[in-house]
Amino acid sequence: MSPVFAHGQLRLYLLVLLAERPMHGYELIQALGTRFGGVYVPSAGTVYPRLGKLQEDGLVTSEADGRKTVYAITEAGRDELAARQDEVADLESGVTDSVRSLADGVRASVGEAMRSLRADLAASARPAAPHRSGPHPAGAPTSTPNEGTRSLREVELLLATFRQEVRAEARRRATRGTLTPEVVAALRRGLDGIRSTLRD
Incomplete structure (x- = not known):
């Protein structure tokens, strides 16, 4: 399968999802699967490293909630989304096209x-063609x-x-x-x- 997101786009789309509400990693994976109609679901190995980088960059925070880690967007993350609204709009359109293609x-x-x-x-x-004469062969x-x-x-x-x-x-x-x-x-x-x- 060809890549669904270009370089850096999944990272941006995670911010889009977290701007709606805080989520733990599995919820983000499910949300991505829902956006793509179930035809694309990223692996945990794809999502978690990007969440870690977003946290390093101060765009999201993480908080333990029992055995889960809940991620939330920060003000800096919202500022980045606001500054990249045109790119976000193009990304949303690209997601729609990718869903259709997949x-x-x-x-x-x-x-x-x-x-x-x-x-x-x-x-x-x-049915097999009938024999013109003689008995059926064995079998x-x-x-x-x-x-x-x-x-x-x-x-x-x-x-x-x-x-x-x-x-x-x-x-x-x-x-x-x-x-x-x-x-x-x-x-x-x-x-x-x-x-x-x-x-x-």
Whole structure:
């Protein structure tokens, strides 16, 4: 995946989020995932070093709250945001464009996997060409065209149900900010496994 933020932009966007309210690190990660519709969620190893640098620069403070560390923007941080309003506006616009681009990529990838799966299922359900004479060779398929047609309809129904359920769950995860690239990769691996089973 290409970088979502250019150099220094994630640091600035963390200030944007903290200007809304103080948050601990995991809340910031979730907030970023929500802004990106779940298609991009930064790792802790990406976010925490930047928070540390913001603290070193006096733009945020941190305070222990039980086992969590809560970060809050300082006046100096708000002054920096005010001085960089044009850059913040461009950044917000860039986030919107990135969400569209990432979502298009996910849709294209999942759509291609589904098309390939449907083609493989249809090919596997297609009855073998009938022999002109002689008995079926040992181990040859003996299904009739009607059986093949019924099986194909059943498979298509299963696919339609599966697609609806996956889409609904994906939307729920996107709303909660948990539709991560790892989840999409796991879905892709599962679909690849089904395709491999059919080909075998």
